[in-house]
Amino acid sequence: xxxxxxxxxxxxxxxxxxxxxxxxxxxxxxxxxxxxxxxxxxxxxxxxxxxxxxxxxxxxxxxxxxxxxxxxxxx
Amino acid sequence: xxxxxxxxxxxxxxxxxxxxxxxxxxxxxxxxxxxxxxxxxxxxxxxxxxxxxxxxxxxxxxxxxxxxxxxxxxxxxxxxxxxxxxxxxxxxxxxxxxxxxxxxxxxxxxxxxxxxxxxxxxxxxxxxxxxxxxxxxxxxxxxxxxxxxxxxxxxxxxxxxxxxxxxxxxxxxxxxxxxxxxxxxxxxxxxxxxxxxxxxxxxx
Numbered sequence: 174x175x176x177x178x179x180x181x182x183x184x185x186x187x188x189x190x191x192x193x194x195x196x197x198x199x200x201x202x203x204x205x206x207x208x209x210x211x212x213x214x215x216x217x218x219x220x221x222x223x224x225x226x227x228x229x230x231x232x233x234x235x236x237x238x239x240x241x242x243x244x245x246x247x248x
Numbered sequence: 249x250x251x252x253x254x255x256x257x258x259x260x261x262x263x264x265x266x267x268x269x270x271x272x273x274x275x276x277x278x279x280x281x282x283x284x285x286x287x288x289x290x291x292x293x294x295x296x297x298x299x300x301x302x303x304x305x306x307x308x309x310x311x312x313x314x315x316x317x318x319x320x321x322x323x324x325x326x327x328x329x330x331x332x333x334x335x336x337x338x339x340x341x342x343x344x345x346x347x348x349x350x351x352x353x354x355x356x357x358x359x360x361x362x363x364x365x366x367x368x369x370x371x372x373x374x375x376x377x378x379x380x381x382x383x384x385x386x387x388x389x390x391x392x393x394x395x396x397x398x399x400x401x402x403x404x405x406x407x408x409x410x411x412x413x414x415x416x417x418x419x420x421x422x423x424x425x426x427x428x429x430x431x432x433x434x435x436x437x438x439x440x441x442x443x444x445x446x447x448x449x450x451x452x
Contacts, residue, residue: 174353175381177373179401181449183380186400187435188442190428197406198418205318205326231421233337233406240329244280245322 189230193223200227200234208241257320261308273307274300276321277328285332292336299335303328334407341408346394349402372448376440383434392427395420 175183207224210217218225228235252260252269260269277300285292307324314323365373384393391413398409399420410420435442 175377175384175401177377177449180377180380181446182401183384183396183431184435184442184445184449187428187431188446190425190432192429194425196418196425197421201326201330203317205322208326209318209322231406232403233417236333237326237329240284240333241322241326244284244325244329247283248276248280248325
């Protein structure tokens with residue numbers, strides 16, 4: 174059974190759902206380019222909106238992206 | 249480590265004497281992993297060398313898939329982060345089975361409604377709850393429902409749920425996307441606007 178907190182979780186992700194979304198493989202494929210765009214100070218989410226959208230929805234890919242950004246900033 | 253162009257990295261790693269390039273790349277990956285994973289608890293430092301080694305194998309085995317859209321070292325670090333985080337998630341969730349997760353949900357107390365609700369607000373919340381529950385139970389396939397519960401409600405990593413369901417991360421994301429689209433269409437058909445539902449539950 175769903176509880177009230179879960180209704181909020183579910184409806185939030187449903188509300189953000191788009192007809193076209195890329196999968197984790199395509200996101201990963203473009204993640205290096207996305208990270209460099211971000212670090213160069215350009216608007217990566219505008220240049221690659223589907224990657225940005227995927228990162229908002231997929232915690233797995235988000236954690237890889239965050240780790241990559243940290244590594245690039247410090248090496 | 250001396251700077252190399254992408255072409256120099258590829259030429260050295262593919263050439264007859266890749267030793268120096270491999271050693272430099274290994275050092276870079278170790279530094280990157282230490283920087284990125286430093287905040288993780290529990291002995292990550294000790295595994296950084298293993299992660300870098302594993303990543304090197306993946307990198308040198310997949311040089312042809314590097315498309316040159318970033319610096320070579322950025323591409324290599326991306327692979328190292330993926331290797332390390334996949335393994336760390338595997339360890340973190342090692343002892344959790346989907347069966348246990350679902351059984352715990354069955355047994356869990358769903359909790360009372362917020363006491364300050366008016367009868368009308370309570371009735372609206374209960375109607376939405378019943379409708380959504382029906383959509384999850386009747387409109388999703390068994391696999392979609394399992395994935396929705398494990399990933400979206402219980403917060404398990406997609407990669408770990410995929411492993412348990414005998415599929416891969418990319419396929420499970422697509423399965424979840426199909427499930428979300430289906431729920432969205434069902435909500436539209438039932439004239440449940442996400443905005444109004446969120447407002448009703450956030451206030452409550």
